Structure formats: structure tokens, C-alpha cells
Amino acid sequence: MDAILNLRGTLARPAKSVVRPTQKEAEAAVRTLLLWAGDDPDREGLLDTPKRVVKSYKELFSGYNESPEEVLGTTFEEVSGFNDAVLVKDIEFHSHCEHHMLPVVGKAHIAYLPDGKVVGLSKIARLVDIFARRLQTQESITAQIADAMDTILRPRGVAVMIEADHMCMSMRGIRKQGSTTITTTFRGAYQEDINEQVRFMTMVRHG
Numbered sequence: 589m590d591a592i593l594n595l596r597g598t599l600a601r602p603a604k605s606v607v608r609p610t611q612k613e614a615e616a617a618v619r620t621l622l623l624w625a626g627d628d629p630d631r632e633g634l635l636d637t638p639k640r641v642v643k644s645y646k647e648l649f650s651g652y653n654e655s656p657e658e659v660l661g662t663t664f665e666e667v668s669g670f671n672d673a674v675l676v677k678d679i680e681f682h683s684h685c686e687h688h689m690l691p692v693v694g695k696a697h698i699a700y701l702p703d704g705k706v707v708g709l710s711k712i713a714r715l716v717d718i719f720a721r722r723l724q725t726q727e728s729i730t731a732q733i734a735d736a737m738d739t740i741l742r743p744r745g746v747a748v749m750i751e752a753d754h755m756c757m758s759m760r761g762i763r764k765q766g767s768t769t770i771t772t773t774f775r776g777a778y779q780e781d782i783n784e785q786v787r788f789m790t791m792v793r794h795g
């Protein structure tokens with residue numbers, strides 16, 4: 589054990605220190621799983637697999653090292669008084685379910701009603717990746733995106749919709765192909781005004 593990892597993104601989870609294993613320890617764990625799957629980790633094709641898996645985990649779970657506060661920290665106020673809805677839709681993401689560690693593939697649609705300042709559009713897509721690149725439930729990603737937008741940007745309202753396919757539903761277990769899960773959540777004016785919700789849904793579906 590060589591490092592204490594201070595989990596960032598306090599909006600998502602309470603700050604907590606976890607002990608991160610060394611790369612060698614992580615590779616040994618992958619080797620154990622290869623044996624558990626019934627294969628021979630010493631055959632040529634699998635020799636570098638533990639190293640590759642550990643490297644890919646760094647990328648797939650990079651969201652633990654990133655902070656929503658930093659990403660949404662840069663805002664612009666010079667927008668000629670614009671204060672109507674901004675919707676970024678069809679933001680594709682890849683995540684992993686926290687129950688089976690299997691892929692969740694989907695799209696996020698995020699709208700907000702600015703209150704004097706707007707955020708760079710790419711930052712909204714970055715925010716999705718911060719939460720997607722962690723072990724998640726779809727409900728949690730939805731709520732965490734909305735909470736981050738709400739508490740950091742302080743807009744008049746936030747709406748989030750996520751549509752995703754869960755591999756743990758199709759590759760294993762119940763094995764139902766093609767089902768999609770949709771989650772929505774609303775904050776501020778979107779929560780209070782059903783017309784804003786309808787407008788959001790219409791913009792998501794019809795542009």
C-alpha cells in the first residue's frame with residue numbers, strides 16, 4: 589500500500605480517504621480474476637493483460653480524481669442579457685454500474701436557466717464524464733450532475749435526463765436486449781414549473 593487517495597468531488601460523496609493499492613497489487617488482483625474465469629494468466633496472450641487492465645482502469649475511473657468545482661469554475665457574464673434555457677443534448681458517456689462493474693452506455697441531456705452567468709458548453713460535457721467515470725447507479729449520476737450544476741453555478745433551474753443501456757441487464761442475469769432506462773430530475777424553476785419541464789422534454793425530443 590503506497591498512497592492515500594483523497595477522493596475529490598465532494599458534491600458526489602462525502603470526502604473520504606481510501607488506501608489505494610500499488611500498481612503491482614492491482615495487477616495481482618487481475619491475475620486472480622483471470623484464474624477465477626478459468627484461464628491461464630501465464631499463457632502468452634494474457635501475460636500483459638493485468639498491466640493493460642490496470643492501465644485502462646485509470647482511464648475508465650478517472651472521475652474519482654477530478655473535481656466538479658474546478659470544471660464549472662470558469663463562467664462568462666457577457667452574454668448580452670441572455671437568461672433563457674441552454675440545453676446541451678446527446679452527450680454520450682460510458683460508465684460502470686456499481687453492482688456488477690459492467691458497462692453502462694448512454695446519453696445525457698442537460699439544461700439550465702442561467703442567472704447572469706453561463707458556463708462553457710464543453711464544461712457541461714466534462715461534468716458528465718467526471719461522474720460517469722466512477723462506479724455508479726444511473727439515478728446517482730443524474731442527481732449528482734443536477735446537484736453540481738445547481739450548487740456551483742447557482743442557476744435559476746436545472747434539468748437532467750439520462751438514457752442508458754446497462755450491460756448487466758443484457759450480457760448476464762435477466763439477459764434482456766435493447767431495454768433503455770430513462771431518468772430525469774429537475775431543480776429550481778424546472779421543478780416548480782411544469783411548463784418548463786414540458787419545454788425541456790420537447791427540446792430534448794425535437795431539438
Ligand SMILES: Nc1nc2c(ncn2[C@@H]2O[C@H](COP(=O)(O)OP(=O)(O)OP(=O)(O)O)[C@@H](O)[C@H]2O)c(=O)[nH]1
Binds near residue numbers: 686725761
Ligand atoms: N436502480 C438501479 N439498478 C441498477 C442499476 N444498475 C444495475 N442495477 C440493478 O442492480 C440490481 C442488483 O440486484 P442484486 O439482486 O443485488 O444482484 P444480482 O443477483 O446480480 O441481480 P440480477 O441482475 O437480477 O441478476 C439488479 O436488479 C440490476 O439490474 C442502476 O443504475 N440503477
Ligand SMILES: [Zn+2]
Binds near residue numbers: 686690
Ligand atoms: Zn449492474
